[in-house]
Amino acid sequence: MEAVRGKSVYGGVAIGRAWVYDKGDSTVKRQHINDTAKEIERFEAAKETAKEQLKNLYEKALKEVGEVNAQIFEVHQMMLDDMDYVESITHMIENQNVNAEYSVAVTSDNFxxxxxxMDDDYMRARAADIKDISNRLINVLQGKEDGGISGNEPVVIIADDLAPSETVQLDKSKVLAFVTRHGSTNSHTAILARTMNIPALIGVDYPEDIDGKNVIVDGYGGELHIEPDEILLDKFRQIKEEDAGKQKLLMELKGKEDVTKSGKRIKLYANIGGVSDVVSVLKNDGSGIGLFRSEFLYLGRDNYPTEEEQFQAYKSVAENMAGKKVIIRTLDIGADKKADYFGFDAEENPAMGYRAIRICLKQPDIFKTQLRAIYRASHYGNIAIMYPMIISLSEVKKIREIVNEVKAELDSQQIPYGEVEQGIMIETPAAVMISDILAKEVDFFSIGTNDLTQYTLAIDRQNPHLDDIYDSHHEAVLRMIKMTIENGHKENCWVGICGELGADTSLTEEFIKMGIDELSVTPSAILKVRDKIRKCE
Amino acid sequence: MRELNYVITDPQGMHARPAGLFVKEAAACKCTVKISKDGKEVDAKRILGVMSLGIKQGQEITVKFDGEDEEQACEKIKTFLEANL
Incomplete structure (x- = not known):
């Protein structure tokens, strides 16, 4: 029995087996082999198994993310069959009398x-593909399970840190909790944990041999218990049960309206990061989607998503929400969310750098593709658009020009589209200060409190050393929000909050007093916020 | 022997996916198929070799066919390049 302290980023308790997320760098020993023919046979068999795994991954990806994204698994299969690669491995086994694992590892390094x-960023990134297929082979040779979460039993994910592209690939139904060595309160893992309503700890210096051990993740006390005894297990089982009871009470709020005691109606919407999240919005009775992060379409892949792919994703969400509002935020990439194929330069200060609408206005082709897809999808539901990282009136005007071009194109091609409400994110102090001017130009404001706090307080939210002074309840932030609401209302522009503060029930009453019209929260927080709204005056 | 010159127009160049499709086409030919760029020649039926050429937009490639079905192979690859790259 052992306990390690960390920092909790989301409450709750999980009990289960620890599963260390392996970045795939297996250690391989060089061994002398006498029967090289048999070793080559072993290699060939492993190659077939690896190809079989890739074939299955291809089928899975085909259903989940479409053909274009699935093709990479086909390319991986071809790489495994590449004669230059295969011959390099078999020659090593034959001529140097070494084991297959070692030959694969050396060949992998060489290729x-x-x-x-190479002098091309894109091709440089292919080094990862070689490593990926080689690690797959080595895992098969060593009898390890395929890269995904093995078995059917849900597990506690343990990792140094998880990149957005890595969490994308996890089968969410098998994740009980997250425990990471690095990361900050605002890292992606933390946000994901809140979305999934599961406990998460960061800054945990876990022992190297934790894989497979039984653990308790205590999201209330911020502790990880390794191989706990029965007494401790009983204590935490009880806490879990109490939590489930509270959750059940909340479910009784389903179907109730989001109105305060004095009759003010609040639009209570949900934040989602992908098509599959719609299920939990509906399950938690969200009356719309206040923030549809479109980045998922761009991350974890090696080329831009096509108009058709995007159209299908937006259409599917709009149709599933059946006439309820779906607010799509246009591409908010850059800063901490990156994709290789964009070819971004490394930046000293990415949070203030080339990101979001700045990219879209400088590279209008990318922007137009997305806008066309959104407008086409608007024919199938109630879609609105909002633009991130706005700092000036000229940006809003430029956006309108591009939107008009897109609409004119669709008109000339006789492609139908619906009325699309236009909104902007208010997440820079600049936008707050000129919100009286901006309000004349748009239908709604949505306040992104995470970035607004970061920019207002000049605190990098990725820096764990600053977590203790990152105070989103800071008077300056609250005044910014109040000013935005007042300026919006003067021009009949409705105002919502889609950042983490939207779900902070200790502020709900204050926001309602300020006159907020909409709160968009992570799906698992909808009922908690509804409960609060109904108790407010 | 047949030879084909082609200038890549795809802004992404011949990256992983198109390289994979190209190699698939080449592998289906009975004749030998070689691809070269700037004097470096590789077997067009081997994906890592093809990818190692790092073919980008605006660059010219030469594809050589040698063997019994070289005529049809050349036509087929030409159609493929025009449609995909």
């Missing part, structure tokens, strides 16, 4: 170095 040395 990935070749790609890493």
């Amino acid at each position: 990935s170095e070749m790609f890493a040395a």
Whole structure:
């Protein structure tokens, strides 16, 4: 029995088996082999198994993310069959009398170095593909399970840190909790944990041999208990049961209206990060989607999503929400969310750098593709658009020009589209200060409190050393919100909050007093906020 | 022997997916198929070799066919390149 302290980023308790997220760098020992023919046979068999795994992954991806994204698994299969690669491995086994694992590892290094040395960013990134297929082979040779979460039993994910592209690939139904060594309160893992309503700890210096051990993740006390005894297990089972009871009470609020005691109606919407999240919005009775993060379409892949792919995703969400409002936020990439194919330069200060609407206005082709897809989808439901990281009136005017071009194109092609409400994110102090001017130009404001806090307080939200002074209840932030609401209302522009503060029930009453019209929260917080709204005056 | 010159127009160049599709087409030919760029020649039926050429937009590639079905193979690859790259 052992306990390690960390910092909790989301409450709750999870009990289960620890599963260490392996970035795939297996250690391999060089061994002398006498029967090289048999070793080559072993390699060939492993190659077939690896190809079989990739075939299954391809089928899975085909259903989940479409053909274009699934093709990478086909390319991986071809790489495994590449004669240059295969011959390099078999020659090593034959001529140097070494084991297959070692030959694969050396070949992998040679080929990935070749790609890493190329003068093309995109090709340099292919070094990762070589490593990926080689690790797959080595895992098969060593009898390890395939990269995904093995078995059917849900597990506690343990990792150094998780990148957005890595969490995208996890089968969410098998995740009980997250425990990471690095990361901050505002990292993606933390946000994901809140969305999934599961406990998460960061800054946990877990022991190396934790894999497979039984653990308790205490999201209230911020502790990870390794191989707990029965007494401790009983204590935490009880806490879990109490939580489930509270959750059940909340479910009784389903179907109730989001109105205060004095009769003010609040639009209580949900934040989602992908098509599959719609299920939990409906399950938790969200009356719309206040923030549909479109980045998921761009991340974890190696080329821009096509108009058709995007159209299908937006259409599917609009149709599933059946006439309820769906607010799509246009591409908010850059800063901490990156995709190689964009070819971004490394930045000293990415949060203030080339990101979001700045990219869209400089590279209008990317922007137009997305706008066309959104407008086409608007024919199938109640869609609104909002634009992130606005700082000036000229940006809003430029956006309108581009939107008008897109609409004119669709008109000339006789492609139908609906009325699309236009909104902007208020997440920079600049936008707050000129919100009286901006309000004349748009239908709604949505306040992104995470970035607004970061920019107002000049605190990098990725920096764990600053977590203790990152105070989203800071008077300056609250005044910014109040000013935005007042300026919006003067011009008949409705105002919502879609950042983490929207779900902070200690502020709900204050927001309602300020006159907020909409709160958009993570799906699992909808009922909690509804409960609060109904108790407010 | 047949030879085909082609200038890549796809802004992404011949990256992983199109390279994979290209190699698939080449592998289906009975004749030998070689692809070269700037004097470096590789077997067009081997994906890592093709990818190692790092073919980008605006660059010219030469594809050589040698063997019994070289005529049809050349036509087929030409159609493929025009449609995809």
